[in-house]
Amino acid sequence: xxxxxxxxxxxxxxxxxxxxxxxxxxxxxxxxxxxxxxxxxxxxxxxxxxxxxxxxxxxxxxxxxxxxxxxxxxxxxxxxxxxxxxxxxxxxxxxxxxxxxxxxxxxxxxxxxxxxxxxxxxxxxxxxxxxxxxxxxxxxxxxxxxxxxxxxxxxxxxxxxxxxxxxxxxxxxxxxxxxxxxxxxxxxxxxxxxxxxxxxxxxxxxxxxxxxxxxxxxxxxxxxxxxxxxxxxxxxxxxxxxxxxxxxxxxxxxxxxxxxxxxxxxxxxxxxxxxxxxxxxxxxxxxxxxxxxxxxxxxxxxxxxxxxxxxxxxxxxxxxxxxxxxxxxxxxxxxxxxxxxxxxxxxxxxxxxxxxxxxxxxxxxxxxxxxxxxxxxxxxxxxxxxxxxxxxxxxxxxxxxxxxxxxxxxx
Ligand code: UD1
Numbered sequence: 001x002x003x004x005x006x007x008x009x010x011x012x013x014x015x016x017x018x019x020x021x022x023x024x025x026x027x028x029x030x031x032x033x034x035x036x037x038x039x040x041x042x043x044x045x046x047x048x049x050x051x052x053x054x055x056x057x058x059x060x061x062x063x064x065x066x067x068x069x070x071x072x073x074x075x076x077x078x079x080x081x082x083x084x085x086x087x088x089x090x091x092x093x094x095x096x097x098x099x100x101x102x103x104x105x106x107x108x109x110x111x112x113x114x115x116x117x118x119x120x121x122x123x124x125x126x127x128x129x130x131x132x133x134x135x136x137x138x139x140x141x142x143x144x145x146x147x148x149x150x151x152x153x154x155x156x157x158x159x160x161x162x163x164x165x166x167x168x169x170x171x172x173x174x175x176x177x178x179x180x181x182x183x184x185x186x187x188x189x190x191x192x193x194x195x196x197x198x199x200x201x202x203x204x205x206x207x208x209x210x211x212x213x214x215x216x217x218x219x220x221x222x223x224x225x226x227x228x229x230x231x232x233x234x235x236x237x238x239x240x241x242x243x244x245x246x247x248x249x250x251x252x253x254x255x256x257x258x259x260x261x262x263x264x265x266x267x268x269x270x271x272x273x274x275x276x277x278x279x280x281x282x283x284x285x286x287x288x289x290x291x292x293x294x295x296x297x298x299x300x301x302x303x304x305x306x307x308x309x310x311x312x313x314x315x316x317x318x319x320x321x322x323x324x325x326x327x328x329x330x331x332x333x334x335x336x337x338x339x340x341x342x343x344x345x346x347x348x349x350x351x352x353x354x355x356x357x358x359x360x361x362x363x364x365x366x367x368x369x370x371x372x373x374x375x376x377x378x379x380x381x382x383x384x385x386x387x388x389x390x391x392x393x394x395x396x397x398x399x400x401x402x403x404x405x406x407x408x409x410x411x
Contacts, residue, residue: 001237003398007225007268008034008389009058009218009244012294013180015082016157017187017216018042019089021062022051023165024191026213032244033060033218038386041080048072049090070094077101084112084154087135088161091124096136101128110317114155118146122159122166143168143207151176151287156203157184163205164193172203178288179248183219190214219245223294224388225269226251227363228398230295232271233258234302234371239398242268250291254283258302279308279345285315297323297364304332305371306345314339323361326354330372348373356380359387366391370400377405 009032018039021028033039035058043053043060050068054061070090077083077100090097101112116126119135121144127134143166148155156176163170175181177199185198191214194206220243232239233255247269252262255271259278263270280303285293293316303310304327314320321341324334329352333344351374356362362384369376378384381404384391395402 001232001235001239001399004240004242005228005394005397006242007220007228008036010034010180010183010221011036011038011387012153012178012221012223013183014039014060014218015042016085016161016180016184017218018046018060018062019082019085019157019161020184020188020191021213022046022049022064022067022086022089023092023161024211024213025065026063028062028064028213029215030060030062031058031215031217033058034221034224035389036385036387037382038080038082042082045072045077045080045083045086067093070097072097072099075100081110082154084115085158085161087115087119087133088158091119091135091137092141092162092165095139095141096134098132098134101131101133112154114148114150114152115158118144118148118155118159119162121146122162122170141166143170143205145171145173147173148175150174151201153178153181156181160185160188160195160203160205163207164188164195164211165209166207168207170205170207172205173201175201175203176287177201179219179222187214187216190216217244220247222247222251223292223298223360226295227298227367227388227391228394229255229260229269229271230298230302230367231370231395231398231400233260233273233277234305234367235400236273236275237399238270238272240265240268240270248289250289251295254280254291254295254299258306276345277302277306279303279306279310279343282311282313284313287316290315293317293320294360296320297360298367300324300334300341300343301327301364301367301371303343304330304334304346304349304368306343308345310343310345312341312343314341320358320361322357323364326357326361326365327368329354330368330376332368350374351376353377353379356383359383363388363391366395366402370395370402
């Protein structure tokens, strides 16, 4: 592998920002916005409720002045789990929301009980029947003291989105600390919100009467960064990955432990792998600042060809080992019980016809495919497009041979 690539803007930061845009009347502009299907699906939901959204040249413009309802009946919300974040912002704007229970990747049961309990504390009456949620504050959304049972990313974002316009103060205890939460809070602050403690366990929000539109430039997607970095770690070679903003320490540390040399420059990271990846005796996925669950499939793919035995424990989502069946088709040696997988490195993976089960398993299979001898076909590629912009083009620019099928047939 060899090459220089710019890494796309952050999917998990932009999705809650799109939800935040409906909190004000003006035109919100987000630059460096990735061209991925999750962004387009979320934009469609905003159009569905009357907003205007224009996307081009990595610039997203949202005019939420014409958003006229807190009712989202369309099936579209089923395609995109992040649409649950509209609960918070529409509740803040209209005091009532009706929404289809949202969809997303099949990586576990993914309940939203923390979100619902928090909104009830903030004064909402909530009814749920047959996949439809009806929330109504009766005009009195108010701040509350909320202690989350687990630092859920989505629940933290949803509560923040409601609290910025609620009457009074809100405290979120055991809040998620992910960089995407920090970026959302910075964006809301640029809109006029009053937030303290983002990135810590306690976030305090002082509700304000109104917010105004903001102009924002998105930071780099740390999981997309990790995806291309894992390709270097697994295939060997070198690459310069251009980033905006810092790549978290844990992501860099894992790459280092796999044997990669890393040099941090002002505008990105230079990575070099000269050896077979080293095995990792134990990695557990945990909330930030731990190793991210979204990076687990990526890491597992690389460890399939490491020089020993590794153990991964999945600490967030129960269904994230579905990819193992697919990796075995490629010759991987992996055993698992419950949420613990033991990966014994093999010297060779071979091409196979495999199937993505969710976004990150799709990316993990592409990494394994790049490391394997022969041709691998990855089915269900639509999952991958949810979060990666032109991933095959990026891989080719880094010296790998990857094509979507129509391009491969033309070749
Ligand atoms: C977000 C990310 C996703 C990432 C995940 C964990 C977005 C758009 N998605 O998903 O990429 O993998 O964080 O870092 O940003 N839980 C409950 N009840 C709830 C909410 C969550 O039990 O009401 C549980 C979940 O089942 C899961 C854990 O909490 O076991 C973490 O989920 P959460 O952090 O909420 O993930 P998402 O926000 O859905």
